[in-house]
Amino acid sequence: xxxxxxxxxxxxxxxxxxxxxxxxxxxxxxxxxxxxxxxxxxxxxxxxxxxxxxxxxxxxxxxxxxxxxxxxxxxxxxxxxxxxxxxxxxxxxxxxxxxxxxxxxxxxxxxxxxxxxxxxxxxxxxxxxxxxxxxxxxxxxxxxxxxxxxxxxxxxxxxxxxxxxxxxxxxxxxxxxxxxxxxxxxxxxxxxxxxxxxxxxxxxxxxxxxxxxxxxxxxxxxxxxxxxxxxxxxxxxxxxxxxxxxxxxxxxxxxxxxxxxxxxxxxxxxxxxxxxxxxxxxxxxxxxxxxxxxxxxxxxxxxxxxxxxx
Amino acid sequence: xxxxxxxxxxxxxxxxxxxxxxxxxxxxxxxxxxxxxxxxxxxxxxxxxxxxxxxxxxxxxxxxxxxxxxxxxxxxxxxxxxxxxxxxxxxxxxxxxxxxxxxxxxxxxxxxxxxxxxxxxxxxxxxxxxxxxxxxxxxxxxxxxxxxxxxxxxxxxxxxxxxxxxxxxxxxxxxxxxxxxxxxxxxxxxxxxxxxxxxxxxxxxxxxxxxxxxxxxxxxxxxxxxxxxxxxxxxxxxxxxxxxxxxxxxxxxxxxxxxxxxxxx
Numbered sequence: 001x002x003x004x005x006x007x008x009x010x011x012x013x014x015x016x017x018x019x020x021x022x023x024x025x026x027x028x029x030x031x032x033x034x035x036x037x038x039x040x041x042x043x044x045x046x047x048x049x050x051x052x053x054x055x056x057x058x059x060x061x062x063x064x065x066x067x068x069x070x071x072x073x074x075x076x077x078x079x080x081x082x083x084x085x086x087x088x089x090x091x092x093x094x095x096x097x098x099x100x101x102x103x104x105x106x107x108x109x110x111x112x113x114x115x116x117x118x119x120x121x122x123x124x125x126x127x128x129x130x131x132x133x134x135x136x137x138x139x140x141x142x143x144x145x146x147x148x149x150x151x152x153x154x155x156x157x158x159x160x161x162x163x164x165x166x167x168x169x170x171x172x173x174x175x176x177x178x179x180x181x182x183x184x185x186x187x188x189x190x191x192x193x194x195x196x197x198x199x200x201x202x203x204x205x206x207x208x209x210x211x212x213x214x215x216x217x218x219x220x221x222x223x224x225x226x227x228x229x230x231x232x233x234x235x236x237x238x239x240x241x242x243x244x245x246x247x248x249x250x251x252x253x254x255x256x257x258x259x260x261x262x263x264x265x266x267x268x269x270x271x272x273x274x275x276x277x278x279x280x281x282x283x284x285x286x287x288x289x290x291x292x293x294x295x296x297x298x299x300x301x302x303x304x305x306x307x308x309x310x
Numbered sequence: 311x312x313x314x315x316x317x318x319x320x321x322x323x324x325x326x327x328x329x330x331x332x333x334x335x336x337x338x339x340x341x342x343x344x345x346x347x348x349x350x351x352x353x354x355x356x357x358x359x360x361x362x363x364x365x366x367x368x369x370x371x372x373x374x375x376x377x378x379x380x381x382x383x384x385x386x387x388x389x390x391x392x393x394x395x396x397x398x399x400x401x402x403x404x405x406x407x408x409x410x411x412x413x414x415x416x417x418x419x420x421x422x423x424x425x426x427x428x429x430x431x432x433x434x435x436x437x438x439x440x441x442x443x444x445x446x447x448x449x450x451x452x453x454x455x456x457x458x459x460x461x462x463x464x465x466x467x468x469x470x471x472x473x474x475x476x477x478x479x480x481x482x483x484x485x486x487x488x489x490x491x492x493x494x495x496x497x498x499x500x501x502x503x504x505x506x507x508x509x510x511x512x513x514x515x516x517x518x519x520x521x522x523x524x525x526x527x528x529x530x531x532x533x534x535x536x537x538x539x540x541x542x543x544x545x546x547x548x549x550x551x552x553x554x555x556x557x558x559x560x561x562x563x564x565x566x567x568x569x570x571x572x573x574x575x
Contacts, residue, residue: 018420026432144560146512148519149535149553152542156550160543247425251516266520269431277435281428288423 005297012293019285020075024068027274027281071278080279085271090279093264101260104252105245107176108183113238115184116191120234124199125222136196142189147248151182151255179256183248187241194237198230205229232303239295243288246280318569324562328555331378341369343376343529355547362547364537374552377529381511381556384445384523388510389503391449396456397499403457404464405487415461418454426451430513431522439522441530448513452506459502463495470494501571508563515556531556 074081080090123135158178159167165174202208203226211221249262261280268276300306331338341359346367355362361370403414421429426448433447467473468491476486511531517523518532526533531552538548 015416015419015423018416019423022417022420023424023432026436140564141557141561144508144512144557144564146515146519146532146535146553146556148516148532149549149556152535152539152549153553156542156546243423243425247427250427250431251520254520265428265431269435269520269522272435274435277432281424281432284425284428285420285423288425 008293008296012289016282016285016289019289020072020282021068023278023281023285024071027278028067028071075282081275083268083273083276085267085273085276090275093276094261094279094283097259097261097264100258101246101249101253101262104176104179104183104249104258104260107180108187108248108252109238109242109245111180111184112188112191112241115188116195116234119188119192120195120199120230121222121227123196124203124226125219139189139192139196142185142192145185147182147186147251148255150185151178151252154178154182155255175256175258179252179258182255183245183252187244187248190241191234191237195230195234198233199226202226202229232299235295235298235302239292242291243284246284246287318565321562321565321569324558325566328378328382328559328562331375332382333379335372335375335379338375339369339372341372343368343373344527352541352545354545355551361551362545364548365541365545370534370547370551373529373534374531374555377531377534377552380441380524380528380530381514381532381559384441384448384514385507385510387442387445388449388452388514389507391446392452392456392506392510393499393503395449396453397460399453399457400460401464401487401492404461405468405483405491411461414457418457421454422458426513427516430517434517434522441524441528444514444517444523445510448510448517451513452510455506456499456502460495460499463498464491467491467494498571501567504563504567504570508560508567511556511563512560 071081078091080094082088083090083093086093119135119138123132126132126135155167155178158165165177199222208221208225211225216224246261249260250265251262252258253260253262254266261283264276265280267273268280335343346364346369348367350359350363351365351367353359353363355370359369359371361374363369364373399414399418403411403418424432429451430444430447433450434443437443437446473486473490476490481489514523515530515532515535518530519536521533521536524530524533526537534552535549538545538552541548
């Protein structure tokens with residue numbers, strides 16, 4: 001068991017290192033000129049020599065490998081470099097943005113799981129095949145909707161038509177409702193699909209008729225027996241889509257004018273602020289890898305049969 | 311025809327219409343997508359303007375019809391990039407095995423650990439904004455999915471008896487790969503390509519909405535919705551109708567993808 005944990009943790013560290021390196025090569029080595037892009041603007045009136053000085057200020061004039069190792073050790077120590085756009089430490093900008101996005105993402109993820117469970121179990125407990133089919137096609141509708149359009153549509157319906165949520169002002173909770181819903185809908189779809197399929201598979205297992213023969217009701221079987229066995233695949237999928245929360249926040253925060261990681265990302269792309277983008281990409285990879293590591297390690301806890309295995 | 315067949319037929323119809331919009335927009339609308347008639351600004355849908363008009367009096371339906379060329383060609387480019395790079399990596403990994411397989415698949419793991427939109431934005435920082443760059447960026451985001459699927463298919467087909475037989479009867483490696491392994495691995499890959507086509511339309515419209523794609527006044531679908539945002543309170547059609555078109559096309563692509571996936575084991 002300990003060996004398994006160590007092996008999986010080691011694998012996670014390796015993927016993170018590779019993600020950092022790939023992002024670093026893409027963002028910092030290949031362009032190499034994000035500084036030039038910002039400072040070559042003729043209005044600034046900087047001479048090539050001054051630009052060279054600025055560059056030396058940013059990367060210390062060191063070789064590519066030394067800069068890479070320096071940045072890597074900086075990331076390991078929690079120092080993420082300096083934003084080219086504002087000149088402030090990237091750590092500061094991330095720390096400012098993170099709480100807002102954490103609020104949005106955790107609420108969005110919670111709601112996504114609720115929606116997924118509701119769809120999958122409503123479909124499973126409905127006796128009409130027509131309703132069942134309709135419910136099961138909801139996830140494919142959800143993934144086909146552009147997130148930004150959904151956000152706009154929600155503003156239109158709930159703020160402008162029905163007047164339920166104020167467009168400007170309103171309490172913090174009111175301001176959170178529509179963004180959370182926007183973020184949750186596309187993320188709930190894959191979880192709902194996997195959960196519905198898992199529920200079907202579990203129901204086909206021989207123990208279900210046995211429990212029914214003992215006199216358990218449909219709902220009892222569904223919630224006490226089937227649900228527990230169908231959690232694992234859904235949990236795996238939930239871990240896989242967790243990373244999408246950060247990507248989803250880019251769109252959601254832009255549509256609703258919220259500050260957070262998504263907004264920061266958008267600003268970084270507009271200003272070609274590669275240090276900030278590098279930090280965001282690494283953050284997304286860290287979240288993805290950590291969540292999936294936790295999911296992997298949870299398997300034996302949730303399913304005792306897996307404890308015997310490595 | 312049963313209900314399932316009907317849905318599939320509708321999906322093909324939607325895709326066919328969208329393609330025709332892209333190829334012969336003149337057949338569907340007589341209005342100019344760029345030049346507007348200021349006197350007819352912000353007309354609601356109905357009458358001569360099926361989708362209404364925008365703040366400068368351009369016919370929205372004409373803009374959606376002409377916009378399909380940008381969105382669809384972008385999606386085709388994106389799928390082509392993802393398909394080519396992805397299948398190449400997948401076939402290499404699946405047929406080489408050993409160290410090369412491990413190295414390629416760890417790279418794919420890394421690609422999968424970064425959400426598609428962030429990956430696309432990274433490529434956009436690198437290449438700069440623009441229609442083609444956005445398409446390439448979206449395509450790079452789908453490389454990992456294609457590589458994974460192709461590899462697993464190649465590994466599966468390689469173990470089958472007829473491939474063993476082809477090797478046994480003296481077939482050389484590249485020839486067997488080309489004649490037996492590739493054609494038999496292709497079905498699921500085509501299904502994924504159809505699915506990715508829909509997802510690429512979504513991603514391209516998202517990047518267009520964020521302002522990294524086509525420049526105004528190009529009638530790109532995402533940009534159309536972005537432009538309608540300022541008129542939410544008064545003119546619902548400016549955002550709602552182009553978005554509904556996007557949803558219809560993406561849904562249709564997904565439906566077709568599932569039908570292809572079902573036909574091939």
